[in-house]
Amino acid sequence: MSVFILEDDVLQGERIKSLIREVSTEIGFDSLPIFLTAKPDRLLEQLVHSSQMNLYFLDIELKDEALKGLEVAQKIRELDSHGVIVFVTTHSELAPISYQYMVSALTFIEKRIALEDFREAVKACLQAYQQAMKPTSSQDIFIYETSNTTIRLDFSEIDYIMTAEPHRLEMVTDYRVIRFYGELKEIESLDARLVRCHQSYIVNTQKIIEVATKERQVILASGQKLPVSRRLIKPLKAKWLESLL
Amino acid sequence: MDELALFIMSYCYFLFFVDIIGYRYFGWLKLAVLSSLMMFLTLLLVVTTGYSEFNMMTVLFFLVSVGSLKRHPKLSFRHLIYFACLTTFVLTLIKLLVSQLIYVLFIALPIPFYFSTFSLIELLSGLVILSLIMLCRKKSSVIVRYLMDSSFYLVSYFIVIVGNFLLMVMATPKLTFLDSLNKKTVGLSTNLVVILFILLVCLLIFYVYMGQEKMRQIVQETNDQELFHYTAELEKNHEVLASFRHDYLNILLTLDEGIRKKDLALLEQVYYDTIQPTFDLINDQALDLIKLSHIQIPSIKSLLSVKITEAQQKQVTVLVDIPNSIGDVSMKLADFTRCLAIIMDNAIFEAAESLDKEVIIAFFQLKGEQKLIVKNTCRQSHIDLQAIYQKNYSNKQGQGTRGYGLSNLKKIVDGYDNISLETSFQPPYFSQLISMKIRPNNKEKV
Numbered sequence: 001m002s003v004f005i006l007e008d009d010v011l012q013g014e015r016i017k018s019l020i021r022e023v024s025t026e027i028g029f030d031s032l033p034i035f036l037t038a039k040p041d042r043l044l045e046q047l048v049h050s051s052q053m054n055l056y057f058l059d060i061e062l063k064d065e066a067l068k069g070l071e072v073a074q075k076i077r078e079l080d081s082h083g084v085i086v087f088v089t090t091h092s093e094l095a096p097i098s099y100q101y102m103v104s105a106l107t108f109i110e111k112r113i114a115l116e117d118f119r120e121a122v123k124a125c126l127q128a129y130q131q132a133m134k135p136t137s138s139q140d141i142f143i144y145e146t147s148n149t150t151i152r153l154d155f156s157e158i159d160y161i162m163t164a165e166p167h168r169l170e171m172v173t174d175y176r177v178i179r180f181y182g183e184l185k186e187i188e189s190l191d192a193r194l195v196r197c198h199q200s201y202i203v204n205t206q207k208i209i210e211v212a213t214k215e216r217q218v219i220l221a222s223g224q225k226l227p228v229s230r231r232l233i234k235p236l237k238a239k240w241l242e243s244l245l
Numbered sequence: 246m247d248e249l250a251l252f253i254m255s256y257c258y259f260l261f262f263v264d265i266i267g268y269r270y271f272g273w274l275k276l277a278v279l280s281s282l283m284m285f286l287t288l289l290l291v292v293t294t295g296y297s298e299f300n301m302m303t304v305l306f307f308l309v310s311v312g313s314l315k316r317h318p319k320l321s322f323r324h325l326i327y328f329a330c331l332t333t334f335v336l337t338l339i340k341l342l343v344s345q346l347i348y349v350l351f352i353a354l355p356i357p358f359y360f361s362t363f364s365l366i367e368l369l370s371g372l373v374i375l376s377l378i379m380l381c382r383k384k385s386s387v388i389v390r391y392l393m394d395s396s397f398y399l400v401s402y403f404i405v406i407v408g409n410f411l412l413m414v415m416a417t418p419k420l421t422f423l424d425s426l427n428k429k430t431v432g433l434s435t436n437l438v439v440i441l442f443i444l445l446v447c448l449l450i451f452y453v454y455m456g457q458e459k460m461r462q463i464v465q466e467t468n469d470q471e472l473f474h475y476t477a478e479l480e481k482n483h484e485v486l487a488s489f490r491h492d493y494l495n496i497l498l499t500l501d502e503g504i505r506k507k508d509l510a511l512l513e514q515v516y517y518d519t520i521q522p523t524f525d526l527i528n529d530q531a532l533d534l535i536k537l538s539h540i541q542i543p544s545i546k547s548l549l550s551v552k553i554t555e556a557q558q559k560q561v562t563v564l565v566d567i568p569n570s571i572g573d574v575s576m577k578l579a580d581f582t583r584c585l586a587i588i589m590d591n592a593i594f595e596a597a598e599s600l601d602k603e604v605i606i607a608f609f610q611l612k613g614e615q616k617l618i619v620k621n622t623c624r625q626s627h628i629d630l631q632a633i634y635q636k637n638y639s640n641k642q643g644q645g646t647r648g649y650g651l652s653n654l655k656k657i658v659d660g661y662d663n664i665s666l667e668t669s670f671q672p673p674y675f676s677q678l679i680s681m682k683i684r685p686n687n688k689e690k691v
Contacts, residue, residue, distance in 0.1 A: 098609035176669030
């Protein structure tokens with residue numbers, strides 16, 4: 001459980017290191033060992049000898065290094081599959097959304113922003129890391145993989161899945177909608193908490209706050225109301241109550 | 246059996262008519278009701294009055310009234326008459342053709358002749374025509390819409406009116422005027438009608454063929470235009486870089502002199518006046534267009550460069566993130582370009598109205614999937630991610646602006662089973678992500 005910083009500019013590196021020390025104490029996450037280096041090889045060496053589940057701040061643009069920022073990140077991912085990776089960039093030359101996806105990085109921070117904003121960004125990363133380190137947060141990832149599509153997200157994000165068109169499903173979460181090719185039948189069988197409440201709807205029982213039997217509707221935490229078919233209302237209510245216990 | 250055959254023919258009339266006027270509001274049941282109504286009325290009129298002209302007149306009357314029922318924007322009365330006459334002419338002739346064919350078939354095959362065989366032939370031809378119409382539903386409305394804009398309309402109007410008139414003459418009319426015409430021109434009118442029909446079909450084929458050529462031309466022109474724009478922009482960029490290099494060399498020389506002379510004042514001046522301002526130049530978006538060089542497909546490259554330039558003209562910052570070379574996309578190129586255009590247009594429009602005015606484009610490959618991500622800042626604090634895909638949902642002000650973009654995007658994406666579309670909104674960024682799973686030979690639409 002440590003923080004690794006890869007930064008080839010000495011001043012910048014020290015700046016980030018002291019900032020992390022300061023912020024981690026502030027959020028009650030102190031005595032985090034921090035390892036700062038300008039050389040990717042050294043970082044990887046150190047990583048091999050230490051535990052997994054670390055927080056990494058990586059400068060994408062390393063000059064004169066054989067391994068560029070992205071490659072370092074990929075190698076880190078191989079060694080630490082659940083660690084939190086944050087890219088540190090100079091504005092606009094590289095907008096690393098692609099990198100973010102490729103190594104499942106958390107986010108990226110720009111170096112040249114105001115100190116206050118930089119501090120806030122670092123704090124957010126540390127808090128996310130703190131959250132990920134909690135023993136209660138286990139990796140509850142939902143994966144649906146077929147030859148047509150791959151869906152991968154935190155299970156707690158899923159609100160419901162519905163049939164939009166024949167074979168076209170829509171998965172609705174808190175802040176996004178994914179429209180993909182699939183079958184409700186297959187998705188139903190992936191997790192006991194996903195329950196079919198209607199010919200065209202599967203609901204995440206963890207998101208239900210009320211099952212309205214008379215109106216034959218189920219109400220979710222997001223306020224969304226889903227229809228329930230007559231024959232499924234009883235089993236749905238039963239499974240929901242079960243999940244509450 | 247006769248009534249059934251008549252019913253089917255009436256149904257065919259209505260179905261064909263409704264298809265070519267592009268009017269989708271009638272369900273099967275409603276059409277069935279209308280056809281039976283028309284059929285009964287026709288029978289009644291013909292039997293009671295003995296005027297067989299009523300056959301055609303009632304059909305025309307019904308079609309025209311059905312067409313004028315609900316507000317259909319483009320249909321004037323002239324158009325309605327045209328479509329109605331076209332329907333009767335075309336279908337009557339096709340029916341004659343089909344009945345003849347079936348009759349010949351019957352004779353050729355060793356099937357015994359009964360009294361009811363004629364009715365059977367009528368019934369069969371009706372069914373054949375019905376199935377033909379059902380098969381070509383989509384095509385016929387598209388073709389007709391195109392033909393209406395060309396001169397086919399005027400030319401065929403005449404043919405259609407005359408053809409219908411002749412049909413009436415041929416069908417044992419009772420009106421003395423028409424009857425005498427009938428007696429005089431029996432063989433001639435049949436031939437004439439057939440000739441007119443063949444002429445109509447030839448015209449149709451001709452215009453449709455011409456239309457395809459035109460379409461191809463237009464696509465080619467657009468491609469050329471975009472390529473031209475792209476190279477023009479590229480040349481502009483080279484100029485910018487060249488001038489920058491020139492300035493840079495000059496600055497170096499001045500700095501060199503300042504250091505030799507140990508002239509701090511000069512060094513300060515050079516830094517604040519010339520070097521510091523170039524910080525903006527380095528971040529200048531003109532350099533982004535060079536990043537598009539990773540895309541090896543000319544039409545996508547030029548589309549993106551045009552859109553990026555458009556965005557920059559609206560003071561929108563565009564960040565381009567294309568880390569690896571992209572050689573191919575896992576869907577029909579034309580469809581991909583359309584999707585890209587729709588997404589970019591929406592993103593630029595929204596970003597221009599937002600506070601931060603930012604658009605980010607990423608296009609890369611990851612684990613057997615190609616991902617296209619377009620993010621833009623927007624001014625809304627909340628977006629209903631499912632409602633925006635409905636037709637006619639539009640943020641744009643003003644009359645007559647329709648929000649067809651996103652619903653078309655949805656339609657295209659739905660046509661491929663290896664493509665998923667993810668729409669998300671985490672204030673202030675709205676983002677569209679298209680994931681294309683790479684499969685060998687996978688350009689086939691579902």
